[in-house]
Amino acid sequence: MEQKNQTAVSEFHLLGLTDNHKLLPLIFTMFLSMYLITVLGNLLIFITIGSGSQLHTPMYFFLSILSINDICYSTVTIPKMLVNIQAEDDSISYIECLSQICFLSIFGGMENFLLAVMAYDRYVAICKPLRYTVIMNPICCGLMILLSLFLSIMDALLHSLMVLRLSFCTDLEIPHFFCELAQVIKLVCSDTFLNNLLIFAATFVFAGGPICGIAFSYIYIVSSVLRMPSSGGKHKAFSTCASHLSVVSLFYGTGLGVYISSAVTDSLGNTVMASVMYSVVPPLLNPFIYSIRNREMKKALSKLAGRFLYLV
Template identity: 60%
Template sequence: MEPGNNTQFSEFFLLGLSEEQELQPLIFGLFLSMYLITVFGNLLIILVTISDSHLHTPMYFFLSNLSFVDMCFTSTTIPKMLQNIENQSKVITYEGCIIQVFFYIFSAGLDDFLLTVMAYDRFVAICQPLHYKVIMNPRLCGLLLLVSWIMSAMNSLLHTLMVLQLTFCREVEILHFFCELNQMVQLACSDTFLNNMVMYLASVLLAGGPFAGILYSYSKIVSSIRRISSTQGKFKAFSTCASHLSVVFLFYCTSLGVYLSSAATHSSHSSATASVMYTVVTPMLNPFIYSLRNKDIKRALKRVCGIVYMCSPS
């Protein structure tokens, strides 16, 4: 294939999870179901936290934002994948690919920052309970959220602008179900040393940094819980952060699994399949983890369902 400037062509080809035609209806049905569950579950969390005054606390404020980001995360990739399967097409426009890259990196980064902020919230609640309302005031919560959005947007914009500077071959086949940054960089015909360096540094700083913050917060939380004398008190303290810890474990383990499987097999199809875990499965499971493990959410859901039932026509 002849190299050409990145403005001389208008489309890429997403090869998806499998090229076998008989599997396409199964993949379509599976991903459509997971997408609908993800949107409905996260939207329900947002509506419940907004409608119930008992949930107007920092923890649920950040949770509703996490649910919104999870909806955006899946909406960036899945609808286009479903459209291509329905139309029996593998095409995505150059502009559409760039947009996917931006919002994918933005959503993943914001997920990471929000999980870190939520870990800090649990740290203050357990380690400094008497000062919780003073420290986690609305101004600080808003500032933490704003910084998270700005940092994620700047990181995403940097990667996107650097991709725009690359030169691609005229027909680019991406062995993935969406325009993943690393795949695009590998397929470029021009020098990608700077792109690879920026990706590496961003991974260390913007993924490793928040993860280190989460580990530090939970090391302090564990130390505080161990100092509690009663078993019931220890259980109550741990239960307040069990849901968040489960989501953190799921997010980082699935993300790490993608890169380990990719490095071990050197197969793009294997990497694409593993990516399903943190791009689709994790956002789908988050609402269930918080609703099933959280008594406040369950009470709010029952209250909202009761109101809907009373307001519905007999």
């Protein structure tokens, strides 16, 4: 059937993870559990850092911002999915869809920049330890967070405003559980050259820049650590980077998996599952990575648990 242009769009339809209705209760329970663990885990990290005076350092300040960002990142998509499953309604309004695209770009961009800022923090701590407190002062840390937020918002607004100019077809079904920008653009009947060009340019600048920053930071870190005379100093330096490297590998590894999955397969199911990996799994696992692999975090968590038990 021939598709006709439809400029006035009121809603889209999210096809979700499966068309098997018998699996929906299982999916609802699984994603509700993952969302609650994500929120509680990241909130616990934030409270632990706030209540532990020994954690009031730039590294943990950035980690607390990352935890809040992860909560927001998951909140953009999962609650709407759960509501749709519970109501047995797959619709999402045009405004809600555009809002998802915008906020996903903001919080995804913030994650990207925060990981780069945290890599720079580790570079200064290991390669310039005597100047660490001077370089990573509170004003500098605050400005880096504000700059990251500003760039993320600018990137999100560019994509959102470019979507507003598009004309959609009559087929408004999105084979996903949230409004992913690439999937929404596939529903367009008008020319999408500028949108695709913007996505490519924004990815190159706003993702490529932080990735290069992380790579160069760790090149200098490894070079500096290898020149250390004592094995104990090398182990301590690498251990402070272990958690961050794990989170970086998880975030960019799942994102690369989505790209490869989209490039080599036409299966929508595989693409959707890959998108689950980058949108749901990193915020879920980040608190565990930082709490399990970080000795100071484990001590602070133990103290916080002791205070809670004492009050109870």
